[in-house]
Amino acid sequence: MSRHPSATRPGAADLSTSTETLGPFPSPIDRSDRYRRSRLAWEVALVLLISVGQSAIYSVVSFVRAATRAPISQQQTQLNPSRSAEPLWDAIYQFLDIFFSLALVAVAIYLLWEPAGNALRRIGLDFRRFGSDVLRGLALVLLIGVPGIGVYAVGRAIGQSIAVVPAPLDSSWWVIALLVLAALRAGLTEEVIFLGYLFDRLRRLGWSWTGVIVSTALLRGSYHLYQGWPSALGNVVMGLVFGWCYKRWGRVMPLVVAHTVIDIIAFVGYPLAAAWWPGIFAPPATPAS
Template sequence: MPDRPVLDRAARTRLWWEIGILLALSVGRSALYSVLALVQALTREQSLGDQSTALNPSADAQAFWDVLYQFLAVGFGLVAVALALWLLWEPGSSAFRRIGLDFRHPLGDLGKAALLLVVIGVPGLALYAGGRALGITVQVDASPLDPSWFTVPLLLLAALRAGLTEEVIFIGYLFDRLRRLGWGWWTIILSTAGLRAAYHAYQGFGPIIGNFAMGVVFGWCYRRWGRVMPLVIAHALIDIVAFIGYPLAAALWPGVFAPAPTPTPTPTPTP
């Protein structure tokens, strides 16, 4: 991707305000709450391995309202992505084309996404399992929605939202803005990877490490490819596997992917 010109003092100040406002509206706010959730979890009497968290919690017990709230959550979640793209837009320069969020190279993007799925997805699953075994990762309930007709479409939309939100903001937007501020490439890659790790801190230390590594790999790939689309596809595929494949994994490895059933106490006979 081409370098952007370094700005003067006034433009740099305005750009820092822009970055701060967008992050406060989206992933930065979530990262702060995520870190606080981890700190709170560490202060409980239970170990991290005995705690759990839900990635796609039900919004309402009634099916109709649950579906409505879930769809609204996806829609409003994408507003931050739209804002990032709008801020990147310049006269005569499409933000979609600049960060490579388009369909100009569908086969190449799919091939690169498949490669990233293998490089990031499989080790990430192993890292999660290892973290659970060591008791440093909370139990992540990836798809606690009821098994109804709307469950799979909602989980697919949730995976797409996660891919667009994280890759457009962490990679497409921040790389452009921080580069304009004169930051070096590896400083940008490591900083955005650290923010991505903080964004997932509520899941425990295993996902912190895994998402930091994911951020480094994705940042390096974006530096080489200049396209966000393969990253969005790979991220969405990883989440689809996690969200929809989770019930199968929970059935096969209940001690790792689902909490162990609590034994029913044997009633004491009354003398």
């Protein structure tokens, strides 16, 4: 991002401060500096349009389409869908999809980088406090992950959640490794962009803490609306909790750990749950065409 020294534009926030002083939540840009505020707003819009914002729009359209075709309970959606009937080529395509998705995360981190400080260190995406980050992440798994399964099960029971079909656990040795990578991709994409990037940018634009936390939580919910409104609502709650935790801790790593573990359980454990409780977790016998 282009920077204009405060000496050139009086009242502008000085972005040349050290990482320790800047922290994960820098001060708002002075309202008189219209150039930087306008440029930052356009940057946020463009980042959203190529990442989570684009996915949220597709998710909303997908839900509206599903709701107008047939009862929600009779429909299904796929997580990590196959890209090829040939296992090896499917693995290659899946890996490339993960790689290019992570490139968007790298773009967000690149835009956060300041000459005086490391962006990864500033948002807490590092290993300085790995032990406490893991413990906090696992606590959030219990707080968010377990109720999240219940929300999905209730949604299926009342016919308001679309059946989510994960990738099958076939005999290829790389399947579980790819599912773990896909879970890591989801954790990094959502937590780095929703929290690390958007919290920084919206605070610079002068948004209140309530506005930042609520708006990013609602965006997170719309991002998951393709699974049905109960899952979207559950993700809004998750966004509120994660946003509060990030504001309090100033570190995104515990949230990446929690999200990744939750998705590993979902991606790998879901086929087992479908076998044990087919009435709730198994997809409908005849998907809507």
